[in-house]
Amino acid sequence: MKSFNPRAIGLALLGPAIAIVASVLVTTLVIAAVGSSPGDFWSTMFDFPKPRSRVDIVNQTAMIYTAAVAAAIGFRMGLFNIGLEGQYTLASYAAAAFAGGAYLSGFANVFVSLLIAVAVGAAWSAIAGILKTTRGVSEVISTIMLNSIAITLVGYLLNKYGVHEGNTVHTTRIDLVSGWTPFENRDGEIWTLVIIAVLAGVGFWVLLNKTRFGFDLRASGQSETVAKASGVNPHRMIITAMALSGGVAGLIWMPALFGKATNFGLGTTFQAGLGFLGIAVALLGRNRPIGMLFGALLFAYLSVKSNDLTFATDVSPSIVQITQGVAVLAVVVAYEVVRRWRARLEQRVVAQELGTATEATA
Amino acid sequence: MTQESVAVELRGIGKRFPGVIANHDVDLTIRAGTVHALIGENGAGKSTLMKILYGVQKPDDGTIAINGREVALRTPTDAIANGVGMVFQHFMLADNLTVLENMVLGAEKLHGIGDRARAEIRRISDAFGFGLQPDVLVEKLGVADRQRLEIAKVLYRGACIIILDEPTAVLVPQEVDALFANLRELRNAGNAVLFISHKLDEVLAIADDITVMRRGTTVGTADPHTTTKRELAELMVGSELPSPETEESTVTDTVELTLANVTLADEFGRNLLTDVSLSIHRGEILGIAGVEGNGQAELVETIMGMRIPGGGTIHLGTEDVTHWHTRKLREAGIGYIPEDRHRHGLLLDAPLWENRILGHQTQAPNAKGPWINRSGARKDTQRIVAEYDVRAPGIDTPARALSGGNQQKLIVGREMSGDPVLLIASHPTRGVDVGAQAAIWDHIKRARRAGLAVLLISADLDELIGLSDTIQVILRGRLVGTFDPASVTPQDLGAAMTGGQAA
Amino acid sequence: MTTTTTTPSPVSRVRNAARANWLFIALGAVAAVSLVRILTDTNDLTSVGTIRAAIIATCPILMAGLGGLWAERAGVVNIGLEGQMVLGTWGAAFFTYHSGSPWVGILGAALLGMIGGLLHAIATVTFGVDHIVSGVAINLIGVGATTYLAEATFTDLEGGGPRQLIGLPTPTTIDRIPGISGPAADLADKHWFFISDVASFVAALTTKISLLSLVIFALVVASGWILWKTSFGLRLRSCGENPQAAETLGVNVYLYKYVAVLISGAMAGIGGGFLALVASSGFSTNQTNGRGYIGLAAMIFGNWRPGGLLAGALTFGYTDSLRLRDTHAVHSLLLLVAVALIAITVLRIVRKQIAGAVAMAVPGAALLVWFLSTDSVPRDFTSMTPYVTTLFVLALGTQRLRMPAADGRPYRKGSAG
Known part of the structure; x- marks a missing residue:
């Protein structure tokens, strides 16, 4: 990690490069296959975004990045928290409901709401952690189940305690936290709580690379048996990591809640799907803080810019979902290929430098 | 022992993996109707050679002749077709399938997968006293039964050249005796048995011929009737046996x-x-x-x-x-040098200096309070690499790239640190x-x-x-x-x- | 086949016992439902209409589960079922519209699902990518591709729109089987204990049932037969149990894994086709709504076996169909589950498994209190049933579940020995 030799960096960038080429290729082919013009599509997409879109991209990047960090915490210790979606839906509802209750005022209300989001997200994902450690239930299956349960539960709670307005139902409206307006007023503002993403990214990096806990977490991810022999308590580690991942997941939608949405409404104000995007971006960025930042930016850019397609071309904006999906699949395949290649390369390098190549390792 | 026909003849076999020469210039002759022991230390290249003979891996050089005919063994299927069967050290059985299912897998054409197969299994089992019940799940079997099933699997496919890779490692002495009785019967039935081991007493007890491997190649043969354990051991190690x-x-x-x-x-x-x-x-x-x-x-x-x-x-x-x-x-x-380096001792994909921290995450010089002390750990890794002669290009090399001996020296150095x-x-x-x-x-x-x-x-x-x-x-x-x-x-x-x- | 034995071999006795067990469980379940129906006076619980709705709700789950079964028996975890299924919905609509035949549409659904399966196989088998990761990506691609393709291909069609395509021809429906349908329906209307419930089931299976439903039930039987009774099936399963061992015996593991995952995708695709052509009036985007995951849950519930899978899919399909009907009926179901849990509690106390008894008694008592203190169950809670049930089954029965030993593990050629 310390030595910056060009070959290592080249190898690290090779995966994403292959993935981008593959997704561009597939996207182009799909567009051409249904008879639209790929040229129009790409020129619209590469058109420099307008101020309004730029603001949107920043806001979206922040939320996707937070989700990616939440997923990465699990991935780095070999846990698949597929349940981000349920965790942040439930946590967002809880925080919005509390904030709407206005038990506290001003800053205190926001702060405690955030704490509630973290606590609810952590508690919900800890269920999967506890099921895994006490009953041996795979976290993949349990978090998938918990996703559906959470979303149904929120629907029920919202119906029962929410504010009904016509056909829609939502939590009580709250006061927004004013953000930063980089352009004109009509171009919107960058939400204050975008800072959550910055803190999550920095915190994640420090936690992983600078702390004992982070070392234990990474060790557990690389080999459970080795970690155990080194003194890591695997059960405690699983529950802690799941809770941490869910806690961060709880914060995913908070910037939007206090920045623009004012309330939580399923299918209306609430933005679903960020959890799965976060998983995808974590995979794309290889669970590294910087890599995920680029991934989040790319996904946010694609999502926001795809809105322009409706006016400028006959290509449906949903095409970017294909681009995103192919990018993820291609990148994991590319990483695997590069990993095998690198392992072979490293062995050869060591053998050359030592000049002894006869001792076989079992 | 009267038969003098050659069952297997390997000439000049070589196999290279990236960075490692697993086999080179291997010559081995196995007579039909004998038990032939192949001995050597861990890492001498025995297992690779056996995988080549069984078609799991392809040799880079050399020739293989079976019953006097040169053959190319590209897959286990080729090996099976040429009458070669192998009992792996780690049994190749599916626990959740029955004895019958494990037996017929891949050989369904021989006797089907039903009652005809069942009858054939009973016949083999009775002939050698294996005591196998076709419809029992393998997970219910003990170690010795599993081994007998493995041998029966080989016989079911009509093999006459039977390779056993370290078959006694998992057996208790009585089971070893029973296994040897089975092997003698197989030999007397005209089969060639290749017995891989590093346990010299057992080799002397069962083998008719002995070939010794060291550092990837065959270094000599010995007659079990005249040779001593010490001589064999020195052949294996290649110098005066240190103790x-x-x-x-x-x-x-x-x-x-x-x-x-x-x-x-x-x-x-x-x-x-x-x-x-x-x-x-x-x-x-x-x-x-x-x-x-x-x-x-x-x-x-x-x-x-x-x-x-x-x-x-x-x-x-x-x-x-x-x-x-x-x-x-x-x-x-407490310092801990584990039996299985890869399972308990090293993070193979992590650099050496992170492996220095492993197991000592909370101790100086690796940690300061809840923080990892990166420079302290790196400096101490340098010390271990120097003091314990760990041969590696640098402390940022991943542990995986090191040879087994150097990995072990790193572990010993680490566990001896901190008094x-x-x-x-x-x-x-x-x-x-x-x-x-x-x-x-x-x-x-x-x-x-x-x-x-x-x-x-x-x-x-x-x-x-x-x-x-x-x-x-x-x-x-x-x-x-x-x-x-x-x-x-x-x-x-x-x-x-x-x-x-x-x- | 030269030997003829008069005494059954021990194993066939065991298998017969297992079969008898399933039969007892099925009969017991019907009897329990019947009892609750009579006690709470909710005849809708097993009316012909309810059972018919249940069968329609079961079929897609069953196909997704069957897809899971094929893949996981070969050692590949396929959580991309959802994506393959959703691709199937589009495939069914597209090919039915352009060919005019719903059966061509079903083949199209299978083809689209298979393309999803192929992607999964390339990633997991050839490149050794983590199965879950690949599955997540395939779900993203499946949903995205379906949404995009629907907008691109259905918008200008008759009955179509950017998000739907309706008015498609449907697979043949069998209106009635003379001599069975009528009497069974009459018997069902008598509301007798047990007999009427069984008759209701018979009536639903023989009246106004889509031929595709019957095909799907046949596919379950066929899958079970192929996987457990043929040497092809044995080889395929060996790849899920111990691929290294299979390799040493000359089985081409990659090939079998590919075949299994392709069939898996096709099954999920057909499930999607059923949703678009039979279960609803046509295609709409995101029609699967998590049924791929429920199918996976049904397969786990069924312990990676076709019989268990069928039971799981029927349970989930049944609760799903009740959700759309009388809330009173669901409320009665609470009593049923409570009684079942308390029965298991008693059984465990008799066997002196105290911890297990407590684990059953607590939810049992809670459900009973819930039943006694309320008059209806919110619909939301009914739709949670499959997920909560699966969590319970996993939490309480993990030790007894037996998934293929090498399920989800990466495998590389030449790694044997």
């Missing part, structure tokens, strides 16, 4: 580790350890001898807090540590070249002089006798005898290890 020399006792009166009636059961309630009591003083090396799989691994993992004993107590010094967790035990000064009070060493020199072996012995002896208490577990009896102050023998999870290494012979230990005699 650690006993030094004068440094045993003190202070007890460092005490186990009292420690009992451990598995998930089915069977005892893995029964009433184990022992004590190690400061400056003492206690050696544990035993056939592999008699509870050594469980004993170590119990002391290390990775398993919680069902009964009995463990004291470190005067402190009751029975229910302590691994981390706390390590912080209290441990107790060292648990499982097979500390396994898979290590001769030079490194002597160095590791020196390090252990030096630490012992400084007052370190050591629990030494080894399959190498010479190592045990040379290093230990006391030797205890473990058999089926019990300590069954105590010996003084000054007067004991490997033969005495061997007898006790197999339950022949308890002193």
Whole structure:
């Protein structure tokens, strides 16, 4: 990690490069296959975004990045928290409901709401952690189940305690936290709580690379048996990591809640799907803080810019979902290929430098 | 033995993996109707050679002739078609399938998958006394039964050249005897049996011919009737067989580790350890001898807090540590050289300096409070690499890229750091070249002089006798005898290890 | 087949016992439902209409589960089922519209699902990518591709729109089987204990049932037969249990894994086709709504076996169909589950498994209190049933579940020995 030799960096960038080429290729082919013009599509997409879109991209990047960090915490210790979606839906509802209750005022209300989001997200994902450690239930299956349960539960709670307005139902409206307006007023503002993403990214990096806990977490991810022999308590580690991942997941939608949405409404104000995007971006960025930042930016850019397609071309904006999906699949395949290649390369390098190549390792 | 026809002839076989030459210039001739032993140390290239003969891997050079005809074995299917069958060291059985299903898999065309196959299995089983029941799930079978099933699988496919890779490693002595009886019957039926081992007593007991491998190539043959164990061992190692020399006792009166009636059961309630009591003083090396799989691994993992004993107590010094967790035990000064480096000792994809931290995450110079001390760990890794002669391009190299011996030296160096009070060493020199072996012995002896208490577990009896102050023998999870290494012979230990005699 | 034995071999006795067990469980379940129906006076619980709705709800779950079964028996975890299924919905609509035949549409659904399966196989088998990761990506691609393709291909069609395509021809429906349908329906209307419930089931299976439903039930039987009774099936399963061992015996593991995952995708695709052509009036985007995951849950519930899978899918399909009907009926179901849990509690106390008894008694008592203190169950809670049930089954029965030993593990050629 310390030595910056060009070959290592080249190898690290090779995966994403292959993935981008593959997704561009597939996207182009799909567009051409249904008879639209790929040229129009790409020129619209590469058109420099307008101020309004730029603001949107920043806001979206922040939320996707937070989700990616939440997923990465699990991935780095070999846990698949597929349940981000349920965790942040439930946590967002809880925080919005509390904030709407206005038990506290001003800053205190926001702060405690955030704490509630973290606590609810952590508690919900800890269920999967506890099921895994006490009953041996795979976290993949349990978090998938918990996703559906959470979303149904929120629907029920919202119906029962929410504010009904016509056909829609939502939590009580709250006061927004004013953000930063980089352009004109009509171009919107960058939400204050975008800072959550910055803190999550920095915190994640420090936690992983600078702390004992982070070392234990990474060790557990690389080999459970080795970690155990080194003194890591695997059960405690699983529950802690799941809770941490869910806690961060709880914060995913908070910037939007206090920045623009004012309330939580399923299918209306609430933005679903960020959890799965976060998983995808974590995979794309290889669970590294910087890599995920680029991934989040790319996904946010694609999502926001795809809105322009409706006016400028006959290509449906949903095409970017294909681009995103192919990018993820291609990148994991590319990483695997590069990993095998690198392992072979490293062995050869060591053998050359030592000049002894006869001792076989079992 | 009257038959002189050649069943298998390997000439000039070579196989290279990236960075490693696993086999080169291997010549091997196996006569039909004989048991042929292939011996060599771990890492000598025996397993690779067998995979080549069974078509799992393709040789880069050389020729293979079976019954006088040159063949190309690209896949196991080719090998099977040429009458070669293999019993792997780690059994190749699917637990959740029945004996019948495991048997017919891949050979469905021979006798179908129904009653005809069932009848054929009964026939083979009866002919050799295997006692196999076709419709039992394999997970219900014991180790010896699984091995017989593996041999039957080979016979079912009509093999006449049968390879057994370290077949006795997992067996208790009675089972070894039964296996040898089976092998003799197979030989008498005209089959060629290739028996791979590094246990010289067994080789001398069963083999008609012996070929020795060292460092990837065949270095000689021997006649089991005239050769001695020592000669074979020296052929295997390639030089005068080193053995650690006993030094004068440094045993003190202070007890460092005490186990009292420690009992451990598995998930089915069977005892893995029964009433184990022992004590190690400061400056003492206690050696544990035993056939592999008699509870050594469980004993170590119990002391290390990775398993919680069902009964009995463990004291470190005067402190009751029975229910302590691994981390706390390590912080209290226990060093641990695990039996399986890859499973318990190293993060293979992490750089060396991170592996220096492993197991000592909370201790200086690796940590400051809750933080990792990167520069401290790196500096100390440099020290270990220099002091223990770990041959690596640098401390940022991933551990995976190192050879087994260098990986082991890193572990030994790490576990000796920070002045441990107790060292648990499982097979500390396994898979290590001769030079490194002597160095590791020196390090252990030096630490012992400084007052370190050591629990030494080894399959190498010479190592045990040379290093230990006391030797205890473990058999089926019990300590069954105590010996003084000054007067004991490997033969005495061997007898006790197999339950022949308890002193 | 030269030997003829008069005494059954021990194993066939065991298998017969297992079969008898399933039969007893099925009969017991019907009896329990019947009892609750009579006690709470909710005849809708097993009316012909309810059972018919239940069968329609079961079929897609069954196909997704069957897809899971094929893949996981070969050692590949396929959580991309959802994506493959959703691709199937589009495939069914597209090919039915352009060919005019719903059966061509079903083949199209299978083809689209298979393309999803192929992607999964390339990633997991050839490149050794983690199965979950690949599955997540395939779900993203599946949903995205379906949404995009629907907008691109259905918008200008008759009955179509950017998000739907309706008015498609449907697979043949069998209106009635003379001599069975009528009497069974009459018997069902008598509301007798047990007999009427069984008759209701018979009536639903023989009246106004889509031929595709029957095909799907046949596919379950066929899958079971192929996987457990043929040497092809044995080889395929060996790849899920111990691929290294299979390799040493000359089985081409990659090939079998590919075949299994392709069939898996096709099954999920057909499930999607059923949703678009039979279960609803046409295609709409995101029609699967998590049924791929429920199918996976049904397969786990069924212990990776076709019989268990069928039971799981029927349970989930049944609760799903009740959700759309009388809330009173669901409320009665609470009593049923409570009684079942309490029965298991008693059984465990008799067997002196105290911890297990407590684990059953607590939810049992809670459900009973819930039943006694309320008059209806919110619909939301009914739709949670499959997920909560699966969590319970996993939490309480993990030790008894037996998934293929090498399920989800990466495998590389030449790794044997």
